[in-house]
Amino acid sequence: MxxxxxxxxxxxxxxxxxxxxxxxxxxxxxxxxxxxxxxxxxxxxxxxxxxxxxxxxxxxxxxxxxxxxxxxxAGGGKILPTETDARFEAMRLEALADGIMDATLLVVYEQRFRPESVRFDGWTDRQKLKVSRALAALNADVAALGSAVTTGTIALACALEYADLRLGRGWREGNDALVEWLAAFHAACPSFATTAPPAA
Ligand SMILES: N[C@@H](CCC(=O)N[C@@H](CS)C(=O)NCC(=O)O)C(=O)O
The missing domain is CATH 3.40.30.10 (Glutaredoxin)
Structure with missing residues (x-):
């Protein structure tokens, strides 16, 4: 592949x-x-x-x-659970994490592609609000994330470290449970660290 x-x-x-x-x-x-x-x-x-x-x-x-x-x-049921509730929970979390990445990417693209004279801070602020609202919701219910490596938890870990890369590490403030969760994910899924983006 x-x-x-x-x-x-x-x-x-x-x-x-x-x-x-x-x-x-x-x-x-x-x-x-x-x-x-x-x-x-x-x-x-x-x-x-x-x-x-x-x-x-x-x-x-x-x-x-x-x-x-x-x-x-890989045989099925490895990162996408087969049991209905667990499967849709993984898919739902993946959708939320992908949305965090989409919003972060829109902030990046606003700076990369739109000439400074026609930039609108209200637009990037709106995207950043989506990110902070989603992270606060995840932090408040971190137990629901579980410890399994799923499509959802893989996506969330990628979203968190993409926020680090593009928006800075400020999201960690007030989201201690999510920070701890990310450390535990690293331990559960060693391939995650091997795919880190190059340092800026
Ligand atoms: N929903 C897509 C999003 C993919 C995406 O937005 N990729 C970015 C790079 S991180 C891209 O290719 N952007 C180019 C563009 O939008 O023209 C997925 O989950 O794969």
Missing amino acids: RLRYSPTSPFARKVRTAAGHLGLPLDLELADTGNESDTLMRQNPLGKLPVLLDGDRAPLFDSPVILAWLDHK
């Missing part, structure tokens, strides 16, 4: 972490989302990474689909 990725992408990190955890070998190939002639545009017309290439199968995106595929390849 080959993954079109970038080293800082939190969505690609989900895939790399999951593959490592499941013991599935993954070749990595950089993709350039800013280059219209990159084959990524044919693999995913949305021009987004990660994309997973697995033999003759149509390219797989987006990250929840890829994680479900990896779970299937």
Whole structure:
């Protein structure tokens, strides 16, 4: 299997972490989302990474689909529970964590792509509020996260360290339970640390 990725992408990190955890070998190939002639545009017309290439199968995106595929390849029920309640809890957490990453990415893109003269702080503040509201909700009910390595907990760990990278470590203040949870996740899922983005 080959993954079109970038080293800082939190969505690609989900895939790399999951593959490592499941013991599935993954070749990595950089993709350039800013280059219209990159084959990524044919693999995913949305021009987004990660994309997973697995033999003759149509390219797989987006990250929840890829994680479900990896779970299937590993025999099923490994990171995506088969029991209904646990399965939907993992999917729900993954959706929330992906939303944190989406909001963080929008803050980054506002700075990267929009000329300073037409930037609107109200927009980035709105995205940051989504992140802080989601983190506060998770912190308040950290026991519900459990200790299993699932698509949801992998996504959350990636979201938290992507917040570190792009928004700074300020989110940790007042979210002590979540900080402790992240340390425990590191211990439960050693492949997570091996996929850390390069230091800025
Ligand atoms: N929902 C997608 C989000 C993927 C995503 O937004 N990837 C970013 C990189 S971290 C990207 O490719 N951005 C390029 C663009 O939006 O044009 C997933 O879960 O894979």
